[in-house]
Amino acid sequence: MHDKNASPVPPAPPLFTWEFAADPYPAYAWLREHAPVHRTALPSGVEAWLVTRYADARQALADQRLSKNPVHHSESAHGKGKVGIPGERSANLMTHLLNIDPPDHTRLRRLVSKAFTPRRVAEFAPRVQELTDQLIDGFAGRGEADLIHEFAFPLPIYAICDMLGVPREDQDDFRDWAGMMIRHGGGPRGGVARSVKRMRGYLTELIHRKREALQGEGDEDLISGLIRASDHGEHLTEDEAAAMAFILLFAGFETTVNLIGNGTYALLRNPEQRERLQRALAEGDEGLLATGVEELLRYDGPVELATWRFATRDLTIGGQRIAEGDPVLVVLAAADRDPERFAGPDALDLSRRDNQHLGYGHGIHYCLGAPLARLEGQTALATLLRRLPDLRLAADPEDLRWRGGLIMRGLRTLPVAFTPEGIPDT
Ligand code: HEM
Numbered sequence: 001m002h003d004k005n006a007s008p009v010p011p012a013p014p015l016f017t018w019e020f021a022a023d024p025y026p027a028y029a030w031l032r033e034h035a036p037v038h039r040t041a042l043p044s045g046v047e048a049w050l051v052t053r054y055a056d057a058r059q060a061l062a063d064q065r066l067s068k069n070p071v072h073h074s075e076s077a078h079g080k081g082k083v084g085i086p087g088e089r090s091a092n093l094m095t096h097l098l099n100i101d102p103p104d105h106t107r108l109r110r111l112v113s114k115a116f117t118p119r120r121v122a123e124f125a126p127r128v129q130e131l132t133d134q135l136i137d138g139f140a141g142r143g144e145a146d147l148i149h150e151f152a153f154p155l156p157i158y159a160i161c162d163m164l165g166v167p168r169e170d171q172d173d174f175r176d177w178a179g180m181m182i183r184h185g186g187g188p189r190g191g192v193a194r195s196v197k198r199m200r201g202y203l204t205e206l207i208h209r210k211r212e213a214l215q216g217e218g219d220e221d222l223i224s225g226l227i228r229a230s231d232h233g234e235h236l237t238e239d240e241a242a243a244m245a246f247i248l249l250f251a252g253f254e255t256t257v258n259l260i261g262n263g264t265y266a267l268l269r270n271p272e273q274r275e276r277l278q279r280a281l282a283e284g285d286e287g288l289l290a291t292g293v294e295e296l297l298r299y300d301g302p303v304e305l306a307t308w309r310f311a312t313r314d315l316t317i318g319g320q321r322i323a324e325g326d327p328v329l330v331v332l333a334a335a336d337r338d339p340e341r342f343a344g345p346d347a348l349d350l351s352r353r354d355n356q357h358l359g360y361g362h363g364i365h366y367c368l369g370a371p372l373a374r375l376e377g378q379t380a381l382a383t384l385l386r387r388l389p390d391l392r393l394a395a396d397p398e399d400l401r402w403r404g405g406l407i408m409r410g411l412r413t414l415p416v417a418f419t420p421e422g423i424p425d426t
Contacts, residue, residue, distance in 0.1 A: 009034050016043050021402040024304065024409075025346065028052055028334035037320035042406060048327040049317070050305075050334075054342075054358070056318035057335035062363035063317075066309035066328055067101050096247035098307050098365065105364060111236055112244050112368065115225030121371040124163055128375055131158050132383045140387060140421035144394060147414040148261050151380070153179070156256035159376055160249055165221025166206065174199070174249070182254050182403075199249070204242045211238065222248070252369045258302030258410030259377045263293065264384065265400075265414055266300050268393045270348045277350055278385050286382075292350035293377045297359035298336045299348045304409035306330040306361055332358045333409060388418040 012035065013027040014020060020027055031038050031052040038050045051060050060066060097109055135155055139145035157178045161171040177195035211227050220228070226241045236244065267274040273292075280288040309328045314321065322328060336357045337345040343354075360367035367373065384391060394417040401412045 015040060016404075016406075018404070021404050022400075024333060025337055028331060028337060031331075032334055032338055037318045037322075043404075044406075046327060048329050049320070049322055050329050050331050051317055052331045052334035052338075053318060054335040054338035054340060057330045057332065057358055058362050060309070060317055060328060060330050061306060061358065061361055061365070063315075064102070064364075065312050065315050067312045068099055068105075068307070068309060068365065069101055070099065070308065070310065096243045097368065098247060098251065102364070107231065107234070108236070108240065108244070109364070109368070110231050111229045111234070112226065114229040114231070115222055116248070116368060118371045120163075120222065120225070121375055124159075124372070125375055125379070127162055128155075128159055128379045129383070131155060131162075132379050133387075136383060136387055143420040144415070144417045147264055147384075147416050148257070148411055149413065151384075152257045152260035152264070152414070153182070155260065155380060156253050156376060157249075159256075159372070160252050163222050163372070164245055164248065165210065165223045170202070173202070178249070178253055181250075182257065200242065200246060203245045204238065207238055207241050207245065248369065251367075252372065254408050254410065255302040255369075256373055256376050258408055259293075259297065259373060260380045261411045261414055262300045262302060262409065263296040263377060263381055264391075264416075265393075265411060266296055266348055267381070267385075268391070268416075269397070273348050273350050274385070277381075278389060281382055281386060286378075288350055289378050289382050290374075291352060291355070293374060293381065294355050294357065294359075295348060295350050295352045296377070296381075298342070298352070298355055298357035300409070301332060301336060301357070301359035302408060302410060303359065303361075304331065304333040305407050306332055306358075307365075307407060330358075332361070387421060388416075391416055391418045 010030070013030050015024075015027055031050065036051070036053045036056060038052070039047060040050055041047050051057050097105060097112070100108070132155060135151050139150050145151065154175060157175050158171055161174050162168075166174060177199050180191050180195040207223055207227065210221075210223050214224055214227060223241070223245055226236055226244055229236065267277065277288055277292055280286075306329065309330070311322045311324050311326045311328060313324050316322065317328070336342070336359060339345050342352075360370045360373075394415040395413075400414070403410050403412055
């Protein structure tokens with residue numbers, strides 16, 4: 001903690017401004033040092049505790065006294081802000097993994113884990129490669145692109161739709177609904193609520209159709225797998241399966257957009273590291289790609305703050321007393337730059353080995369989609385660098401805008417230039 005005899009503490013930096021959105025890391029360094037468990041008013045007006053040190057963050061993520069269920073949050077005592085998925089008001093959709101505690105969480109997670117297996121993800125690799133190449137085909141001849149709009153955004157939505165078993169002809173609807181949610185993710189607006197409602201209606205109907213059509217064992221999509229999954233004779237209800245499909249889309253979409261966007265941006269800003277990776281890939285060495293994507297998650301990960309937690313009783317985190325009902329936000333982006341845990345935390349080192357970052361969370365809510373995210377992230381970055389070897393930023397970093405949402409961290413646009421494919425590089 002702060003030594004009273006040392007020079008005066010500089011004033012607390014402002015949080016949640018546009019400058020903060022562009023580079024929150026200096027403010028997080030200040031918090032880790034001077035106010036590691038810090039109570040603050042969020043833009044919505046809700047007061048919450050921010051946990052910024054790695055050791056405290058890891059402990060809090062695994063602390064079962066912190067509930068995920070918003071009913072533990074007393075609105076009258078702590079302000080009137082809204083929590084949860086923007087636009088999500090349906091009781092049905094609220095019953096998903098990120099909003100529930102054991103024993104319900106244990107049961108649902110076990111069921112979904114039977115359908116969403118690492119093997120299913122691995123079998124999906126050729127399709128992710130094909131999607132990646134098709135998207136790059138769309139702009140490779142042009143010499144310039146906005147990588148968020150044309151690449152990072154569509155890839156995850158098509159990938160998860162394919163995996164779930166949403167027919168191709170309907171996937172552009174999902175693209176539009178998801179676009180609405182990502183553009184207006186910061187608050188519950190009419191368009192977002194409508195998109196969520198349409199998505200819910202579509203998924204409910206699709207699940208119903210797939211249940212009717214289900215017969216025998218065999219190769220199948222993830223929704224059929226969810227319907228079929230059973231544990232001690234128990235199955236998911238149609239409502240639970242719809243909520244599960246929705247959370248897979250919701251949790252797996254913007255996160256992966258930002259992994260590809262933030263990751264590409266970090267590589268473009270760190271040319272030595274990017275050249276190292278390009279050399280390794282040219283030599284057929286995929287090892288650096290695997291450690292590199294983990295490092296990109298640590299260095300500037302998609303999930304800035306873990307999703308909401310609420311104290312179910314009075315408790316202490318990092319020496320700070322937290323009262324029952326108080327919301328607690330674990331700041332993954334701050335923990336993953338903690339010098340007490342990571343050597344040279346502000347440097348990007350693609351070969352970092354001691355890298356137990358919290359980018360996918362920790363404990364029972366650890367990201368269920370991590371294998372799919374890794375597959376998409378590695379395929380996207382490697383294919384971009386292989387096909388467009390002289391890829392470069394086509395904007396002043398100062399002019400780039402970051403989304404102002406609370407939980408996620410990601411760029412609105414990422415303009416790039418490169419030698420068009422098919423034209424010899426001189
Ligand atoms: C949970 C990060 C991609 C599905 C989480 C959590 C984090 C996270 C930090 C825990 C949140 C908390 O404890 O509050 C990420 C990142 C991704 C990514 C950084 C991409 C780079 C995906 C994908 C899927 C997915 C592709 C599925 C298609 C989930 C689900 C949960 C979750 C279902 C809830 C698990 C539970 O509560 O048991 N993710 N995620 N994620 N993620 Fe991911």
